[in-house]
Amino acid sequence: MSMRVGDESGRARAEGIDPTLLPPHPVGTPQDGGEWRVAWRRFRHHTMAMAGLGFLVVTLLACFVGVHFAQDPNQIADLLATQQPPFPPSSAHWFGTDVLGRDMLSRVLHGGQISLKVAFGVAILTTIIGVIIGALAGFYRGWLDGLLMRFTDLWIALPALPFLAVAVSIGTIDLGPLGSLDLGGPLGITLLLSCLLWGSIARVVRGATLALREREFVDAARAIGASNTRIITRHVIPNCLGPIIVNATLVVAEAILVETTLSFLGFGIQPPTPSWGNLLSDSIGTFEDWWWLTVFPGLAIFLTVLAINFVGDGLRDAFDPRRRVRA
Amino acid sequence: MTVSALEVDGLRVEFGRLPNAVQAVQRVSFSVDVGETVAIVGESGSGKSVTGLAIMGLIDPPGRITEGHLRLAGKPLTGMSESEYRRVRGRDLAMVFQDPLSALNPVQRVGDQIAEAARVHGASRASARARAFEMLEHVGVTPTARRARAYPHELSGGMRQRVMLAMALVNRPQVLIADEPTTALDVTTQAQILELLGELQRQMGLALVIVSHDLGVVASVADRVLVMYAGRIVEEGPAERVFATAGHPYTRGLLASVPRADDARPVLAAISGNPPDPSALPSGCAFHPRCHLAEQQCRGRRPELQVLGEGQRAACHFADEVSVGARSS
Numbered sequence: 177m178s179m180r181v182g183d184e185s186g187r188a189r190a191e192g193i194d195p196t197l198l199p200p201h202p203v204g205t206p207q208d209g210g211e212w213r214v215a216w217r218r219f220r221h222h223t224m225a226m227a228g229l230g231f232l233v234v235t236l237l238a239c240f241v242g243v244h245f246a247q248d249p250n251q252i253a254d255l256l257a258t259q260q261p262p263f264p265p266s267s268a269h270w271f272g273t274d275v276l277g278r279d280m281l282s283r284v285l286h287g288g289q290i291s292l293k294v295a296f297g298v299a300i301l302t303t304i305i306g307v308i309i310g311a312l313a314g315f316y317r318g319w320l321d322g323l324l325m326r327f328t329d330l331w332i333a334l335p336a337l338p339f340l341a342v343a344v345s346i347g348t349i350d351l352g353p354l355g356s357l358d359l360g361g362p363l364g365i366t367l368l369l370s371c372l373l374w375g376s377i378a379r380v381v382r383g384a385t386l387a388l389r390e391r392e393f394v395d396a397a398r399a400i401g402a403s404n405t406r407i408i409t410r411h412v413i414p415n416c417l418g419p420i421i422v423n424a425t426l427v428v429a430e431a432i433l434v435e436t437t438l439s440f441l442g443f444g445i446q447p448p449t450p451s452w453g454n455l456l457s458d459s460i461g462t463f464e465d466w467w468w469l470t471v472f473p474g475l476a477i478f479l480t481v482l483a484i485n486f487v488g489d490g491l492r493d494a495f496d497p498r499r500r501v502r503a
Numbered sequence: 504m505t506v507s508a509l510e511v512d513g514l515r516v517e518f519g520r521l522p523n524a525v526q527a528v529q530r531v532s533f534s535v536d537v538g539e540t541v542a543i544v545g546e547s548g549s550g551k552s553v554t555g556l557a558i559m560g561l562i563d564p565p566g567r568i569t570e571g572h573l574r575l576a577g578k579p580l581t582g583m584s585e586s587e588y589r590r591v592r593g594r595d596l597a598m599v600f601q602d603p604l605s606a607l608n609p610v611q612r613v614g615d616q617i618a619e620a621a622r623v624h625g626a627s628r629a630s631a632r633a634r635a636f637e638m639l640e641h642v643g644v645t646p647t648a649r650r651a652r653a654y655p656h657e658l659s660g661g662m663r664q665r666v667m668l669a670m671a672l673v674n675r676p677q678v679l680i681a682d683e684p685t686t687a688l689d690v691t692t693q694a695q696i697l698e699l700l701g702e703l704q705r706q707m708g709l710a711l712v713i714v715s716h717d718l719g720v721v722a723s724v725a726d727r728v729l730v731m732y733a734g735r736i737v738e739e740g741p742a743e744r745v746f747a748t749a750g751h752p753y754t755r756g757l758l759a760s761v762p763r764a765d766d767a768r769p770v771l772a773a774i775s776g777n778p779p780d781p782s783a784l785p786s787g788c789a790f791h792p793r794c795h796l797a798e799q800q801c802r803g804r805r806p807e808l809q810v811l812g813e814g815q816r817a818a819c820h821f822a823d824e825v826s827v828g829a830r831s832s
Contacts, residue, residue: 392605399559399600400620400670401593410619414610 215418215494225490228483235480239288246282249450262466272468274458284472287450291432292480294366294451298431299424301370306377307420311408313378314385325382332375336434337441343368344443360446365438369431377423384416418495425488429481436477452477506577507534508710509558509596509678514571516550516557525782527553527566529734533727535678535710540701542713542725542742544757546778550734551714555680558712559598560588576677594624597671601683603663607655613666614639614651620673638669642699661692665699672703679704680712685720697724718761722746727814730754733779733789736808740815750817750826752794788819796821 219225247269265272271280313324344360351357358364388394389412397407413420432452438444439453447454452473459469516528528550535541543551556562558573560580573580575595580588600606608616617635618628626634639647642665644658655663664684671679684700685693701724704711715721721728721742728745730738730753738751749755759772776793779785785792791801800820808816811826819825 392600392602393608395561396598396600396606396667396670397608397619398561399592399598401589401591401623402619403589403623406623410611411608415608417610 215491219490219494222490222493224486225493228486228490231479231483232487235288235476235483236292239285239292243282243285243289246285247279249278249282249286250448252276252278262469264466265468271472272466274469275462275466280468280472283450283455284452284476287452287455287473288476288480290362290445290449290451291435291453291477294362294369294435294445295428295431297366298369298373299428301366302374302377302427303420303424305370305374306423307381307413309374310378310381310383311385311413314382315389315404315408315412317386321382324378328375328378331371334372336372337437337443339372340368340434340438341441341443344438360444362445362449365435365444369434372434373427373430377420377427380419380423381413381416384419385412388412388415418491422488422492422495425484425491429484429488432477432481432484507574508537508539508576509712510534510572510574510577511554511558512572512574514554514557514573515569516553516562516566517569518566520565523782526734526784527781528557531571531729531731531734531736533729533736533739535712537677537710538704538708539727540704540711540713540725541727541729542715542721543729543731544715544718544721545731546716548778548781549731550781551716551731552682554731555598555682555712555714558678558680559592559596560585561598590624593620593671593676594674595676596678597674597676597680599664599667599671599679599681599684602687603660603667604655604687606667607663609655611654612652613655613658613663617651617666617670617673620670624674634673635669638673639666642666642669642672642703644669659692660688661695664688664692664696668696668699668703672707672709675707676709678710678712680714682714683716684713686715686717693720700724718746718757730757733784734781735789735818737790737819738815738817739808740811740817741813744811744813744815748811748815748826748828750811750815750822751790751819752796752821752825753790754817755825756793796825 262275263269263273263277269279269281271284273279274283309324309328313321313328344364346359348356348358357367359368385408394407394411397411402410435444435451436453436456439451440457442454442457444453445451447458455473456470456477459466459473463470511534512532514528514531515526517524518527519525531550531554533541543554545551553562553566557568558580560583562568568581571581575591580591580596583591607613611619614632614635617638618626618631621631621634622628636647636651639645639651644650644662644665650658650662655666658666664687681700685696688696697720700711703709711724713721713724725742728738728740728742729736730745730751732753738745738749738754745754746758749758753774756772756774760774762771774793775795779789779792785802787803787805788794788797788801789805791797794801798820804820806818806820806822808818809822810816811822815826817826
């Protein structure tokens with residue numbers, strides 16, 4: 177066996193030590209990269225988070241790529257045939273069909289496209305709004321902080337479902353030169369959910385900013401003549417990316433749940449556009465005879481939200497400064 | 504007469520609102536010439552760090568400069584708008600902080616942080632990068648290209664302080680304020696950093712203000728020493744004179760509390776008591792409750808700085824006697 181000097185695992189083998197017990201790199205060498213690589217290394221060791229991430233990747237691929245190989249979600253069965261739908265799961269229809277004979281797998285995947293687009297859209301929008309408002313409030317403090325945080329409280333205190341129900345029932349609004357916006361459509365729902373969900377990110381970022389602005393590197397940045405804008409964008413926000421990402425993940429899960437609740441109640445995405453919520457609502461009262469109509473959309477929601485929460489958990493641990501020692 | 508690189512004239516810094524305002528710094532005046540090193544010495548809370556921050560214009564509200572003038576190469580700093588001050592900061596006037604680990608942004612590569620200091624003052628991306636590399640080389644952080652890509656936590660304490668120096672000096676400032684530049688470092692690294700600081704000062708003709716509580720550090724680098732107590736200068740003068748013939752009992756106390764290699768004393772002397780609460784300063788001489796030489800008049804009347812010769816001044820009623828050792832316990 178050839179062995180290079182300084183090859184840790186080689187030395188370990190030679191000495192009969194399990195190489196996995198040795199640290200991957202001597203601590204503190206420039207090779208160990210930044211915060212990000214450290215976080216990723218820790219994330220990789222989080223089994224549930226990795227499983228969640230794997231499930232999410234598969235789900236996303238299925239919804240956005242695999243769906244092109246699935247059947248037409250609006251293709252209904254021959255109404256004159258002897259056998260009438262719904263059909264239970266079979267090799268032709270893996271998830272069965274609904275009462276009109278439309279393929280459930282295809283409908284779940286299409287519904288997933290809408291639900292996931294809305295959820296990720298909401299996560300991106302809430303993060304942008306929340307980071308801007310939270311960073312401004314935490315950095316400048318004083319009256320601006322008071323104003324922005326009371327504004328945040330206002331949105332957090334809004335009762336979600338009545339607000340959404342009223343907003344959606346307004347229907348299409350005219351935005352003049354920008355065209356029109358259907359508040360009940362995917363874009364409208366994304367905007368409405370973002371209004372409701374940005375508050376928690378704003379609070380998290382404000383808290384992190386309040387702590388960060390007292391750190392010496394902010395003084396050091398001022399000492400080189402950096403402006404407040406530069407300090408906020410280059411020094412404060414990059415240092416709260418950890419909590420921001422964790423929060424954004426949780427918002428994805430929350431948005432899926434709120435969107436499905438809304439669609440389930442009939443206020444959300446309207447049929448025939450499928451969404452996980454309205455698929456479930458279509459199946460009301462059919463569980464005893466046609467279980468597959470409830471179980472597959474239900475499982476899709478449940479497993480996706482669970483997976484996202486695991487990923488969020490893993491990210492939280494990966495960015496937790498108290499666990500830095502184990503890096 | 505040539506103009507000093509930095510002049511501080513009658514500086515007063517207050518925190519909080521009247522009538523409960525705390526006087527952190529009172530009537531502090533000194534100047535630093537090109538190529539000169541002035542050390543400000545004192546215990547925690549003596550106002551030495553606040554003086555440094557005040558010069559940088561970095562006193563946060565509710566603190567503020569209520570009196571006095573600051574001049575940089577004859578140009579007044581006091582009365583500048585924040586945006587004007589920002590253009591001076593980092594370009595003509597730079598600062599190095601005590602703990603380089605907390606003074607560097609943990610998620611930014613050190614090369615980028617040095618380059619940022621140049622970018623802020625208008626350098627192009629390419630020239631900022633080139634100057635950052637040049638500065639890193641200059642302060643002895645090599646191999647430059649690899650170290651520039653490192654994050655602060657990947658460097659040793661000494662390396663980090665060198666990076667801080669590079670960041671402060673990348674715009675070739677006239678004045679550098681070093682706030683406890685070696686306190687967070689171990690002793691051997693301290694010596695290297697001090698040596699580097701001296702070298703950089705000679706090369707760049709820096710006017711250097713070192714804020715420190717460590718008389719060992721001060722003795723090795725300072726041309727002149729200011730001793731601060733409770734927000735005021737209690738003694739000032741050329742370093743060798745202050746060390747040899749201190750005219751203030753507080754300075755004597757500080758000197759006596761430094762361990763030395765040729766020390767025959769079984770125990771180190773300590774100054775009894777604690778620094779006074781700045782919101783309730785003692786009457787008369789602020790040091791009198793801790794001073795073993797204090798007499799009645801020390802409680803009643805605050806001593807002014809009196810000249811002891813050769814640029815040395817001390818604020819003690821008995822400065823003449825103390826400086827020649829006629830009064831000691």
